Amino acid sequence: MSELQKIPDKPLRKGYTTGACATACVKSAMLGLVTQKEQCKVTIVLPIGEEATFYLKNIQITKNSSSSTTIKDAGDDPDVTHLAEITATVELNKSKEVKFIRGEGVGLVTLPGLEIEVGEPAINPVPRKMMKTVIHKVLADHNLEECGVAITISVKDGEKLAKRTLNSRLGILHGISILGTSGIVTPFSAASYIASIRQGVDVAIANNQEELLINSGARSEKMLRNLFPEIKETACIHYGNWIRETFERIAESPEIHTVNMGIMLGKAAKLAEGNLNTHSGKTTWNKEFIAQLAKESGYSDEVSDKILSLNMAGRLREIFIFAQQEKFYQTLLKYCYKHCHRIAPKIELNLYLINNDQTHIKYNK
Structure with missing residues (x-):
């Protein structure tokens, strides 16, 4: 998944999901097939x-099949699939069923725990329902209710795009997923990220993982996986900025017994005060609060005053040596632990503060 981006300070344009785009392609292709006219x-x-x-573009119609392509417009959202070419090909048959076929660039589900069965193309339930509704309407309007339809969805360069997502970790291989519950992409919405967190936990459980590694992103995960080389990739979750939602999902999952959490200093400074959404557009670090933590750790007013002069939480390393025995960092982690453990009290939580050079400090409970 791409790095979290700053939200622009301007009105943002909405876009459409891959599921909505695929449905439009299916409707164009299906109407083209039954009328033999381009839609x-x-x-x-x-x-x-x-x-x-x-x-639609690149429309191709024969007596037996039809295909149509559209370009996905994600609006102002920094979506990996923005401007992706999505194509639907439809073929009539005598099965009386609607069957989905994985085309090039669409993922294949290979692990249990998702809403789609293993071996199926990664087309989520709502887009499937949307496409089936369109198919049944066209069949009914043209007195073809006795026919079945095979739908092949493909995405140009979908396998390449998927490398910028967490699909492989979820067991979705060879392409992107066709997604969307509303049909609309809301720019910089947390919904898709939170959904990926929940899916990640579900996949871990379905693959009998009882211990998770959770991190804000790739940097902290790299360090933590060095500490836990035996932990499988399916047990690694990126929480991004959504710490509350991650621990709420974990708390709902009795199968999970242990959580090892990595956190960078900037996010830890926010979490320690109880900010469970650490996005820079939502919260900033409170220098006064951090200065109080320094006093609680036994430091003088002079040290606290130095904290008040800092412009970034990352510069706390200029005041406090980044080391396991440093009392300030242990106090900081104590508060981080408190807020997370309160949400999921039955979990054994191990907390690691991670430095930019991949060194770490473990919280001494």
Whole structure:
């Protein structure tokens, strides 16, 4: 998954999910097949009840099959799949069923724990329902209810795009997922990230993992995995900025017994005060609070005053040596531990403060 980005200070334009785009392609292709005429513009109904119009290209129609392509517009969201080419190919058959086939660039589900069965293309339930609704409507309108339809969804360069996501960790290989519960992409929404956290925990449980490694991102994970080389990748979760949601999902999962959490200094300075969403657009570090922690650790007013002059939490290393025995960091971690353990009190929580040079300090409980 790409690094978290700063939210622009301007009105943000919404976009459409891969599921909505695939549905539009299916409608264009299906109408093209039954009418033998190109459908360059279609309107679909999104799950939230709104209508959305899509423009199609690269339309190909034969007597037996039809395909249409659209370009995904994610609006102002920094979505990995923004401007991706999504194609649907439909074929009529006599099965009376709608079958989904994985095309190039769409992921294959290989691990249990997701909403889609192992061996199926990574097309989530809501997009599947959207596409089936379109198919059944077209069949009914053209007196073809006795027919079945095979739908192949493909994404140009989808396997390359998937490398910038957490799909492989979830057991989704060879491409991206076709997603969306509302059909709309809300710029910089937390919903998709939180959904990936929940999926990650679900996959860990389904693969019999009782111990998790949770980190804000790739840097802290790299260090923590060196400490726990036996922990499988399916047990590694990125919480990003959503610490509360991560521990709430863990608390709902009795199968998880132990959590090893890595956290960088900047996020720890926010978490220690009880800020469980550490995004820079939501919270900033409170220098006065951190100065009080220094006093609690036995430091003088002079040291506390130095903290008040800092412009970034990362510069605390200029005042306190980054070492296991440093009392200030142990106090900082004590408060971080308190806020996380309060959400998931039955979990054995091990907390690691991680430095930029990959060294670490473990909280001494």
